Amino acid sequence: MTWVAEAAGSAYGVHNLPYGVFRSAGRSPRIGVRVGDFVLDLDGAEAAGLVLAGDALRQPTLNAFLALGRAQWTTVRTRIVELLTAEEHRAAVQPLLVPLDQVELVLPFEVGDYVDFYSSEHHASNVGQIFRPGGQSLLPNWRHLPVGYHGRAGTVVASGTPVVRPMGQRNTPDGPVYGPSTRLDIEAEVGFVVGVPSPLGGRVGVDDFAAHVFGVVLLNDWSARDIQAWEYQPLGPFLGKSFCTSISPWVVPLEALADAWVPAPAQEPAVLDYLRDVPHLGLDLRLTVDWNGTRVSEPPFAGMYWTPAQQLAHLTVNGAALRTGDLYASGTVSGPRRDQVGSFLELTWGGAEKVLLADGSTRTFLADGDTVTIGATAPGPDGTTVGLGEVVGTIAPARPD
Amino acid sequence: MTWVAEAAGSAYGVHNLPYGVFRSAGRSPRIGVRVGDFVLDLDGAEAAGLVLAGDALRQPTLNAFLALGRAQWTTVRTRIVELLTAEEHRAAVQPLLVPLDQVELVLPFEVGDYVDFYSSEHHASNVGQIFRPGGQSLLPNWRHLPVGYHGRAGTVVASGTPVVRPMGQRNTPDGPVYGPSTRLDIEAEVGFVVGVPSPLGGRVGVDDFAAHVFGVVLLNDWSARDIQAWEYQPLGPFLGKSFCTSISPWVVPLEALADAWVPAPAQEPAVLDYLRDVPHLGLDLRLTVDWNGTRVSEPPFAGMYWTPAQQLAHLTVNGAALRTGDLYASGTVSGPRRDQVGSFLELTWGGAEKVLLADGSTRTFLADGDTVTIGATAPGPDGTTVGLGEVVGTIAPARPD
Structure with missing residues (x-):
């Protein structure tokens, strides 16, 4: 005590x-x-x-x-x-x-490279259905490798930093226009902080996760869906994400999460050897998403299809070096139910269904002045709870000039 | 003198x-x-x-x-x-x-964020034809914005660093397999080095290029085409690129290139205001690509569709901050002719046509031990020539373990 x-x-x-x-x-x-x-x-x-x-x-x-x-x-x-x-x-x-x-x-550490995965099956298939109605909800590669991409490390900021609504280009039936994003969204994620580097040309296997990763943060990968939808083919998201990524101020060490490991969902088809983690474990982190104080979602991290150890093994399988301060995020955490999704894109099903907040107002995407708070807890030893702090951001108006 | x-x-x-x-x-x-x-x-x-x-x-x-x-x-x-x-x-x-x-x-500077554009119309339409035969060679967004994405800053290395053939996952008719990349390629590019930072939420307009950019390097964005083809949907290239990006050791200051500015290709349709650079100028850099000493291509940088000033304005239009050491690259430089392309994917048209080297051997993609040298010159004052040095790399065998 x-x-x-x-x-x-x-x-x-x-x-x-x-x-x-x-x-x-x-x-x-x-x-x-x-x-x-x-x-x-x-x-x-x-x-x-x-x-x-x-x-x-x-x-x-x-x-x-x-x-x-x-x-x-x-x-x-x-x-x-x-x-x-x-x-x-x-x-x-x-x-x-x-x-x-x-x-x-x-900001607790200087970020090396920032990688964002896409490891919730529910999120990936929701997004697939919303963006490619009638098409495949999961692309053919999704169950074979943890899909990911590099984000902008220089715009990772501390919780509380105002999120300026981005200007940018979006498409309309009359052609592309320039203006403030009209579909500003969140992505509730969990980030893993790399401590120990690895050499260029080397690899970090699934069993070496704990030797390299120090701990965990909460992460909000703010997303401008209109900018993203127009720009992302064929090279992926760029300006729709790079204006701001917020992280929680407290890095929770892996030691504190020793009691939070749980079996991860079974993977079918079987993964290639370099991705086979035995035991195949995820973290039982229970996220919360509050929109102007109204609890709108409780995304369960335990249900993520790809585990943090698999993500790290994949990230380095090509010989990519790790640096101290590298940050890799899980991708949006969404569970199977509508009240478990980690983005407003999903919560409003592409903006089609309004969300009622406690003050009686409704929303589809974020309005100027809105505040979003993502929190999480995990089971600790002897019935205790481990807090992961919060990542908070308030939307500031666009700066047109 | x-x-x-x-x-x-x-x-x-x-x-x-x-x-x-x-x-x-x-x-x-x-x-x-x-x-x-x-x-x-x-x-x-x-x-x-x-x-x-x-x-x-x-x-x-x-x-x-x-x-x-x-x-x-x-x-x-x-x-x-x-x-x-x-x-x-x-x-x-x-x-x-x-x-x-x-x-x-x-390595002459510590790289902040690394962004790679895709600004050669010839390259983008060649790749479109090779990867999406029968489809659109240019996607609908391509003439409206300089398509780009973030690469891995931590694997940008100095010229001469051995390029270890990456291991990774590729798809086959029998399903995904793991092994050394079988389609290892180059991308001959020009990189721009940011000196003066800009604040988060601010923007760097087309007219502010020279206030922020210090100079130019040559860049080889080594690419594993088999890994890339399988992984890149929907979030873009990741491990197919992140194993190594080489840059030339000499950063040529913009002052040395004052005589190299030439009118860039006309843009049709007209671009949105934030991308309108007047005058609309590119750099007359004349690249060379040598494969084991055989000159296989001379890509002309002057023909790039999007200019460096437009790329920088686009990169920051959403309020993304610049940091000292940020590096953004042009994307593969390809001219209209087959002997002007900046990748072997194009030179061999997807691996279908062999290249004959001076020693009598033939190639489609890179073999272990191969050396690629990318050089460039530009017109200088009073009939002089400005050298941009070289970026060189030799392929080392994969490390299977």
């Missing part, structure tokens, strides 16, 4: 301990770990010799710490638990606890 | 002065500028106070220098020309000239 009384029973107790980067009291960004509704200042803790990580905790981003690898991640975590549970450390550590409401949380 | 006698008449005279990063005599990487067959050590020059750029030339990559912006780029260039032409500087500068054959040239 932690001596941080307020953390007892919290989804952010010492069984969780997610890492982030915060600013407070006008100081420059520092690494911290969340415990209850406090941030433990790890920069201060390392400066005081309370935890030792070769100054990796005294940096403005998590990258140096992410690069240390699993043995040192575990050592640091074990020490932090010790600091927060042994009464003898209380006097030294208590002054390093900063109330969460006194900090600003910033 | 430069006092570096060997540089007179060279495509790397003081009218060119491309920047790179080199290693020599066991020392760590330093910034240099090429003059004739020498590298002028700019790290040494700044250390000696011969050129001043706030220590931006004393870094292991060009990024800090790229971030300085056009006014300082011009100041530094003017000063380097002075150092290399005024006899009074000879005694101080000559010791800083390192023969090119004594240096190793490394």
